[in-house]
Amino acid sequence: xxxxxxxxxxxxxxxxxxxxxxxxxxxxxxxxxxxxxxxxxxxxxxxxxxxxxxxxxxxxxxxxxxxxxxxxxxxxxxxxxxxxxxxxxxxxxxxxxxxxxxxxxxxxxxxx
Amino acid sequence: xxxxxxxxxxxxxxxxxxxxxxxxxxxxxxxxxxxxxxxxxxxxxxxxxxxxxxxxxxxxxxxxxxxxxxxxxxxxxxxxxxxxxxxxxxxxxxxxxxxxxxxxxxxxxxxx
Numbered sequence: 001x002x003x004x005x006x007x008x009x010x011x012x013x014x015x016x017x018x019x020x021x022x023x024x025x026x027x028x029x030x031x032x033x034x035x036x037x038x039x040x041x042x043x044x045x046x047x048x049x050x051x052x053x054x055x056x057x058x059x060x061x062x063x064x065x066x067x068x069x070x071x072x073x074x075x076x077x078x079x080x081x082x083x084x085x086x087x088x089x090x091x092x093x094x095x096x097x098x099x100x101x102x103x104x105x106x107x108x109x110x111x112x
Numbered sequence: 113x114x115x116x117x118x119x120x121x122x123x124x125x126x127x128x129x130x131x132x133x134x135x136x137x138x139x140x141x142x143x144x145x146x147x148x149x150x151x152x153x154x155x156x157x158x159x160x161x162x163x164x165x166x167x168x169x170x171x172x173x174x175x176x177x178x179x180x181x182x183x184x185x186x187x188x189x190x191x192x193x194x195x196x197x198x199x200x201x202x203x204x205x206x207x208x209x210x211x212x213x214x215x216x217x218x219x220x221x222x223x224x
Binding site (some may be wrong): 004008032034036042043044045046049088090092099100102103104105 | 152153154156157160170202210212214215216217218
């Protein structure tokens, strides 16, 4: 079992809809969770981070963390074509505070 | 502007040659990291450093070396022992080991 798993997609949503991206992780002791956006050929850009159970909102983005079920999700409201990218989930596996473990990413396509 | 600068953007390596990738940050971050990204895969950690004059191996350190003589600089050398060096190399930094990591623009390394 991979430590951080994401559906590779592509996830296709129409413009204006809500995009829901999911990530599961294997280590119950994980404490920090991050979402990065990566455009094709570019480096990852931090979108959201969350440390506690529940929701965290920033503009059109909401991160949701459920430690009991070991998943973290990213919701993008009012999706725009410019949101089309690969979204990487990253987790600090317990006991390795300095090390982020990345999922392979979900490709999001926002259609007109 | 504060940020992380990686150079060069593109690099070509000849057989048996060592090459060095530069990473400089002016964010006053303590922690710095090197990752490798291959097509369709997540980021894999090569080396990381939490403080000057100290660094640790990541998950795929074989064939690579680093130094951390200054807080601002964390160069990565890809040695001839790395038999499959073609990849996108990303440098990141964070305020401390538990804070979100931010990435430079990356260096693409190819074999001649």
